[in-house]
Amino acid sequence: MNISRAKGTKDIFFDDMKIWQYVEENIKEICIKHNIDQIRTPIFEDTTLFSRSVGDETDIVNKEMYTFLDKGNRSITLRPELTAGVVRAYIENGFSSMLTPIKLWYIGTMYRYEKMQKGRYREFSQFGIEVFGSDSYLADIEVISVAYELFKKLRISDKIALKINSIGCSKCRAKYIDTLKEYLVDKIDNMCDDCKIRYVKNPMRIIDCKQDKCKSAKQNLPMITDYLCDDCSKDFESLKQTLFDVGIEYEIDKTIVRGLDYYNKTVFEFISKDLGLAVGGGGRYDTLVEVLGGTHTPAIGFGLGMDRIILLLKEYELVKNNRNVDIYFIIFDSNIFPKVFKLTNDLRDLGYIIDIDICNRSFNAQLKYASKIKARYICIIGEDELKENLCGLKNMNTSEQIKVDMSAEEIGNILK
Ligand SMILES: [Zn+2]
Ligand SMILES: [Zn+2]
Known part of the structure; x- marks a missing residue:
């Protein structure tokens, strides 16, 4: 179920x-x-x-x-x-x-x-x-x-x-409620059950009753604004x-x-x-x-x-465009993960949105994923790159590829 x-x-x-x-x-x-x-x-x-x-x-x-x-x-x-x-x-x-x-x-x-x-x-x-x-x-x-x-x-x-x-x-309302009740006294029998209760407990709430039955009775209803005391009236004007x-x-x-x-x-x-x-x-x-x-x-x-x-x-379709992932890190095997861990976090500290494969998927599958989430760049790190302390950075829009130092500042400069 x-x-x-x-x-x-x-x-x-x-x-x-x-x-x-x-x-x-x-x-x-x-x-x-x-x-x-x-x-x-x-x-x-x-x-x-x-x-x-x-x-x-x-x-x-x-x-x-x-x-x-x-x-x-x-x-x-x-x-x-x-x-x-x-x-x-x-x-x-x-x-x-x-x-x-x-x-x-x-x-x-x-x-x-x-x-x-x-x-x-x-x-x-x-x-x-x-x-x-x-x-x-x-x-x-x-x-x-x-x-x-x-x-x-x-x-x-x-x-x-x-x-x-x-x-x-409470001062001016008491006077108003007396007037309101007096006005409604011969109409309340034809109004809805809720209004009958309101008439006794809280007559002002009759004003916002949405029932058709009550509409005609309310046509010339006295309104509180005509009964405000001096203080309330002055406040409302201000x-x-x-x-x-x-x-x-x-x-x-x-x-x-x-x-x-x-x-x-x-x-x-x-x-x-x-x-x-x-x-x-x-x-x-x-x-x-x-x-x-x-x-x-x-x-x-x-x-x-x-x-x-x-x-x-x-x-009104007024929502700001959502930000996509700035760099998706593609890694060839899970052993590389700890080695790029610091780099990904340094980039996050600089304000970039960084994502990385956590499924141990094939290179092609990771590439496909990066393209589906519309990552701006992919960063490819294999054993060769690691030895030279480099990474391959590819702009997903222009397909331009370069090799840069594995440093957040260097990569950040290219992303700007
Ligand atoms: Zn009603
Ligand atoms: Zn008042």
């Missing part, structure tokens, strides 16, 4: 892996330049972490989490998102007593049992950043600009729309003005409320213009650290779907 991979998972290899590495290298470079530190948190956490942060009434917690009892009878959940784990780490490791702000980035796998769509898996990866300790809109700008710079570096910034909204603070001033294009989308319970004030999403897919999003979560047992700490972050970014790069 063949065992195939579990539904919703994938293998990444060869050319695709190179695209992943290309994206990951760019992420790392941008985060280093912004003085953002990397963090790695566990793939599984105590289930309570997610029910308390993401929210009991969300689809994620109710329907999509991979939750199980471990052998010690603890309820464990494979992380469905990464913000909660980073906040837990922030509290548990005493980050609040360290130099503020704390700026963190991560790439990691997450797990949600959900319907499969294009670029959406049950095991998926996100790149995200979380910034703790600033309640200024400047932190919002910093966070959004990191995503924007990544898109620019990957040459997809003009293919992605940034949509922003403000969902207010955010919009500064995004404009620094040249980051955005649209206001009043329907963005985000699926998780912990957001407040600034929320945003990145949407692929052509494919209509969400590439990622984020927002402020000024109360979450406190909710999870820490001291009050304003915070903001985003998560971007790595699979969606890769999908876009492939869609």
